[in-house]
Amino acid sequence: MQRWTLDIDSPDWKSAPEADAVCTALLAGDLVAIPTETVYGLAADATDGKACARIFQAKGRPQFNPLISHVPSLESAMDHGEFDDRALKLARAFWPGPLTLVVPKKKGSPISDLATAGLETVALRVPKGPVMRFLAEKTGRPLAAPSANTSGRISPTRAEDVIADLEPSLSYVIDAGPCTVGIESTIVGLIDDQPRLLRPGGLTREDIEQVLGTELATRDTSTQPDAPTAPGMLTSHYAPNARLILEAAEASPEDGLLSFGPTSLPGAEAARAEFNLSPTGDLAEAAANLFQALRWLDAHGAAVIRAQIIPNFGLGEAINDRLRRAAAPRP
Missing domain, CATH: 3.40.50.11030 (Threonylcarbamoyl-AMP synthase, C-terminal domain)
Known part of the structure; x- marks a missing residue:
């Protein structure tokens, strides 16, 4: 594993030789830990089923638990998902930012079925954290990236946390310092007439409802608590040893x-x-x-x-x- 420490405020990090090396690793199907504004993500090429399988293997993550695909812009997100008026409103209001939208998967999208857990929907985000966005644009691939920790354990907000959990599985870890938001993105489902808050996160329910002009329903997990339609919805998650x-x-x-x-x-x-x-x-x-x-x-x-x-x-x-x-x- 190689560690790339970068100063996010420096204008030179995008032209560093490590940027090309990380892109080469991602395109080769390797795993890279990448910071966002929320938490560090364990990233791989979302169009490469074998690379996505390495995410599940490294984390010990159940394969029925879908992954978020990170893209550089709304325009690129629309290559992979069907965006109705509600989705466009939210994307234009909050992207880049800590919001993930679950929308119908667009026919012809190359995002692998493993990343979507075989569902007919896809979870998409344009992160505010510039490193993930830059690498998705530079590679030309959506980057599947759950939190960079062992499945079910505490999510990482520093590079040291990632290394402690996943060092043997990583090609690179990109250290850009602590994450600013510190909890994962909010996930909103827009797959039927009722918009749903699938996971609360770094963007508040109140802000989303104000833009939508309607209340968000909350997913009822009482009947199928461990059949997630979006990441981070398993009943037991984020657990310390204590x-x-x-x-x-x-x-x-x-x-x-x-x-x-x-x-x-x-x-x-x-x-x-x-x-x-x-x-x-x-x-x-x-x-x-x-x-x-x-x-x-x-x-x-x-x-x-x-x-x-x-x-x-x-x-x-x-x-x-x-x-x-x-x-x-x-x-």
């Missing part, structure tokens, strides 16, 4: 503490370790810190992590979604 307890009323001397806001839980001073997602109660800061906080608390050896209540609006909806999945019983 057992996670939600809406804790107090801390414990033996446990780790995931706190939020200016007021800590009773007993916090005696906890084994404490990580405050945002001392000021800023949900954007909390989202950016979430996965790193879980990794940090895990590293302190607590068998149990107790999480303080997080408000369930705005980005809090996505944070609570990740915490519920991280706390779910593991298969």
Whole structure:
């Protein structure tokens, strides 16, 4: 594995020799860890079934769990998906950005059936993070890229997290520093008359509904909880090694503490370790810190992590979604 450390604010990184080497690796079917504004992605050529199979193998990911294909622009996304008026509204409002749209797959799209899990739909995103967008444009291929971690575990927001999980499977890891959003993209399904929030994420429900002019339905997973129509929908996901307890009323001397806001839980001073997602109660800061906080608390050896209540609006909806999945019983 080779590590390419780049300064995203420098105008020279796109012309670096590593850029050509990474594109060659992707076109050869290799796996590359690429940063976006949300989390680091484990990327491969989405049109190459064998390359996509390497993603599933490296992550230990179930093959019925579809992948997001990242493209450089709305125009390129329209080569792969059928965009109705609703999809165009959302794409024009929020792309590039932390929004994935699940739309009917366009006839003739070369995105592999393995990337779509054999469904007649495709998950597409134009990320704000410039590295993924640049590489998709330079290779001329949509890049399938789930989070660059072992399946079901904590998503990575730093290159070090990726290396710890997946180093033997990687051709390159591109280190552009910490991700700014810190949780995965919001996924909206537009495959019938009712737009659906399939996964809350880095773009809030409220912002999406304002553009659509209608409320988003929420997918009911009670009948088929583990038959996902989009990535990141499995019941157990994002899990630390420690057992996670939600809406804790107090801390414990033996446990780790995931706190939020200016007021800590009773007993916090005696906890084994404490990580405050945002001392000021800023949900954007909390989202950016979430996965790193879980990794940090895990590293302190607590068998149990107790999480303080997080408000369930705005980005809090996505944070609570990740915490519920991280706390779910593991298969």
